[in-house]
Amino acid sequence: MRTLPPAVATAVHVATLARKNQMPIPAKVLAVLDTAAAPFPGRWLLDPLPGDPIRIVELFAGPGGWSEGLATVLGLAVDAVGFDISKDACATARAAGHHRVCVDITTLDPEHYALRHTAGLIVSPPCPSFSPGGNHSGQEQANIDVLCRVLAQTSEAGGFLPGTELDDWCEGCDTCDELGYHDGFAPRSGATWDELRAQLAPLTDARIGLMAELLFWAFGLQAAGAPLEFIAMEQSSRLPEQILDDIRLELRGGQEEGEWFWTAQGILEASQFGLASRRERVFFIATRFRRALPDNTTLGARVTMMAEALEWDEGERINTRGVRPVDPKTGRAKGGNEFSADKPSNCLTGKARTWKRVRDGLRLTIQEAGLLVGFRRSYPWQGSRTSAFQQAADVVSPIVAAAVIASLMGIPWMPQTLDYLEHLYRLNDYLDPEDLDPEDYDTAA
Template sequence: MPPAVATAVHVATLARKAGRPIPPKVYAVLEAAANPWPAEWLLAPLPGDPIRVVELFAGPGGWSEGIATVLGVVVDSVGVDLSKDACATARAAGHRRICVDITTLDPEHIALRYVRGLIISPPCPSFSPAGKHTGQEQANILTLCRVLAQCSEAGGFLPGNELDDWCEGCDVCDELGYHDGYAPRSGLSWDDLRAQLAPLTDARIGLMAEVLFWGFGLQAAGAPLEFIAMEQSARLPEQILDDIRLELRGGQGEGEWAATTYKILEASEFGLASRRERVFFLATRRYVSLPTPSPEITKTTMAQALGWGEGERINTRGVRPIDPKTGRPKGGNEFSADQPSNCLTGKARTWKRVSDGLRLTIQEGGLLVGFLPSYIWEGSRTSVFQQEADVVPPIMAAAVLSEVLGVPWKPRVRDYTDQLYRMNDFLDPDADDFDTVA
């Protein structure tokens, strides 16, 4: 740390402990050194301060709302996302955002040395059915996994005893410290590893490696990281999940993250009024289980969520040719609202209620993915529906993080969904809340 910054940290810390404001000139030094992170993150937390959390690919606020609104937990969180509209949506709800490509940031930034939680939701089109399935191609998987396998050593967290199976106490390894705790850092930077991802046919596949770049990078910065939570398409190949898990566990289960687990969860089983199947991954210092559906949580249909009567149907794809064998439109372009809705995609902006032709509104889309009617969505209709399609539902964020944050999720989710789906008086079915260009 440069001497001027160290002095500013010292003065600011004394001011905080005395309950006084940080002098403006001192704060300016901190702000410049911490950029783009909060200036206060250069200072050690004081007793009673909330834990610091970094959210990557943070979007419009699903994880943030799950923590703050559903669980009611106060954390000192900063999210990073490339979408200006998603960042604007999150900021309107009071969540801090840095609008930038996360691959341009340094996981070992000095301002991150007190971070205790990492949340990351890499883009999923490369793996999901809605994409081109490039993430399922074996050549891409092997390229990604070769990089994943180098991450613990790049960060300095490769257990030295991994080499014991083929090398027992030779002089060279003993001198280098390979048989005493962790092997020395390999010398590869996170940007060096990112460069190795260049052969991928879809650059978004390589963003999965950021889970380990930031997990090990934060630790290398000195961060007392306690948990890593990740969400991704349910179609994410198990080879990738297992390799991430293997690297965190140190191969023989003796690494920094001996307790790692993942599970596919379906959101409508947790009370959401739309289907959304995703894989959630959780790494912790102690064993923590991922949630399972509970009979205490009432399932909600689309019609119930939106205050509609029974018997309504949704048209998702306009007029389709009729199949002569079934007498029904080809392509499955309708579904009943008397069940949880289909999973929202960006194309949900074209959904119409069959009985009257009214299009699904932005506010209704937000309700279906678990956001209160008061949530302010920023951007065009097309942009907002894409945000709603990509977001982690707050109730799922709450359920996944409940154990690591020490708050039971079932009563909180039950209360939240009761409130969420009984606020239909706030909905204006005649509101024209979208652009004329879909």
């Protein structure tokens, strides 16, 4: 939808007048707006009024990692809507108070009229194709080539080209003016987002192609007229550098001179932000202003032990794989199926549902798993035990999410993060990170 039918335009006018006069929007009008905007919220058809929170789209939003980072850790008032295909993850987020639409993201139109005031885009595509614990199909060069060929077409599909690139050799002839070359946007190539999605069909794992949604939505929103201010993406730390390079290149207009002045990328490790579990993820940001990823060293190197977070006694050990043969040389089980709880835990995967405390065989609960990745004890995980643990394993930690988003928006994040950690883990003493062996645990899922 690029323009509004007369009946919807009338509903928008009535709703806008009601808002300006601080009156409730009539139910019949709301129904018209919701139907016209579906699956996006009907209120997004209305122009924002002064003082309204910024609108943020979350793709592959899951159970609420980014959402909790925004709302609970930072306490920001934003109008964020998340989209995810997992019914259980959406149910978890909704139970926690976050807006979710359960839908296949590849069926949505990033240029929908309701999205024209979007200010932020957050994307966390599924990572099994790239992560060490997955099938590694995302590391195969043939698949990388298919994906990158599509990525390379996105800026032209969105009509993105800085006018200054042509101003150097053309002062504004009639043809260029007619085509709009000097308006900051080149004529669009004519390729639709669905046509580009179709070009991903040769991939051996369809999840690899979901990486392209980052650019489909970035340029689609821009083509819809959205005042997009920032983009944040999270993915497996093993995401091939070629893919990141091509994303950065397209966001800078395909010629390194695009409107997205600044991009940055880097691997952030969750326990270095005070989390009681290890997890390495690559984060990529693009902003209209010069911004950098958060520097975790400024937190004072606070390290939270698993036992400390779960209020266990010192000396506890965790069994991750059941009974396994013992290596006669080391006296330990083969396969590394135990680790000490007197440090941040290994990176959680869906198999963390089988973790047991060695002393008494007590299984890790989903509430404890949530704590380890930074969620409050009362977080309302939904679905079966298997589903809930998979959600906790896949999610972006709210604490890391808060640090990244605050850095993007140019606002403080350390005071809020430290306060959240204090209440989350009931912290007292500090553990010197030099006492830990960084090679003694798993950090990547």
